[in-house]
Amino acid sequence: GENVEQHPSTLSVQEGDSAVIKCTYSDSASNYFPWYKQELGKGPQLIIDIRSNVGEKKDQRIAVTLNKTAKHFSLHITETQPEDSAVYFCAASIVSNFGNEKLTFGTGTRLTIIP
Amino acid sequence: SAVISQKPSRDICQRGTSLTIQCQVDSQVTMMFWYRQQPGQSLTLIATANQGSEATYESGFVIDKFPISRPNLTFSTLTVSNMSPEDSSIYLCSAARTTWGYNEQFFGPGTRLTVL
Numbered sequence A: 001g002e003n004v005e006q007h008p009s010t011l012s013v014q015e016g017d018s019a020v021i022k023c024t025y026s027d028s029a030s031n032y033f034p035w036y037k038q039e040l041g042k043g044p045q046l047i048i049d050i051r052s053n054v055g056e057k058k059d060q061r062i063a064v065t066l067n068k069t070a071k072h073f074s075l076h077i078t079e080t081q082p083e084d085s086a087v088y089f090c091a092a093s094i095v096s097n098f099g100n101e102k103l104t105f106g107t108g109t110r111l112t113i114i115p
Numbered sequence B: 001s002a003v004i005s006q007k008p009s010r011d012i013c014q015r016g017t018s019l020t021i022q023c024q025v026d027s028q029v030t031m032m033f034w035y036r037q038q039p040g041q042s043l044t045l046i047a048t049a050n051q052g053s054e055a056t057y058e059s060g061f062v063i064d065k066f067p068i069s070r071p072n073l074t075f076s077t078l079t080v081s082n083m084s085p086e087d088s089s090i091y092l093c094s095a096a097r098t099t100w101g102y103n104e105q106f107f108g109p110g111t112r113l114t115v116l
Helices: none
Strands: A004-007 A010-014 A019-025 A032-038 A045-051 A056-059 A062-067 A072-077 A086-092 A109-114 B004-007 B010-013 B019-025 B031-037 B043-049 B068-072 B075-080 B089-099 B102-107 B111-115
Touching: A004 A086, A010 A019, A019 A086, A019 A109, A032 A062, A032 B102, A045 A056, A045 A062, A045 B102, A072 A086, B004 B089, B019 B031, B019 B089, B031 B075, B031 B102, B043 B068, B043 B075, B075 B089
Parallel strands: A010 A109, B010 B111
Antiparallel strands: A004 A019, A019 A072, A032 A045, A032 A086, A056 A062, A062 A072, A086 A109, B004 B019, B019 B075, B031 B043, B031 B089, B068 B075, B089 B102, B089 B111
């Protein structure tokens, strides 16, 4: 089955600086890669995703890049703000003709923005 | 996105009892899932809730312990049966909606369960 590794487990950055979280996956058939943000006491929130037919996707201050050859993808947050502090999870899945197979999640990164 | 609500939001239960968690989605979705998340840990898929048929369970999870129902396209329940302290966890409902051939998956707020 799919295995997703995520690094780092914790990350502290100064407000205004950039943060990068990296994930690697094992199954070359995986073709859908979402990122979730989980704040304390809440469920995970989908913040951005990328399909395997593109290499990069941006949405305001967040961006995700995908390297299919190396089987890794990354989340980039620029101009970080205190409200970006949360736990971030990457995930991978294979989209079949019947819809997504299950998501396999990374172990999470606790991001702390230092004012 | 889909808005997902769960009831109860939290509960404290005695060993040996059962708790049923309800999940309601504000619109029809293609798939619904149940996850477990230990504090500070990642998400572990318990099962896929199939409408009108038996749920599909992941390795390590069985129907007798975690019976699941999904009577329609917007509602599902998860029962945690014969609870022990090891069942203390956050239980998350998830729903997937097809967008351009991909199922974007959204999560409910979770149910925090403590078993004494």
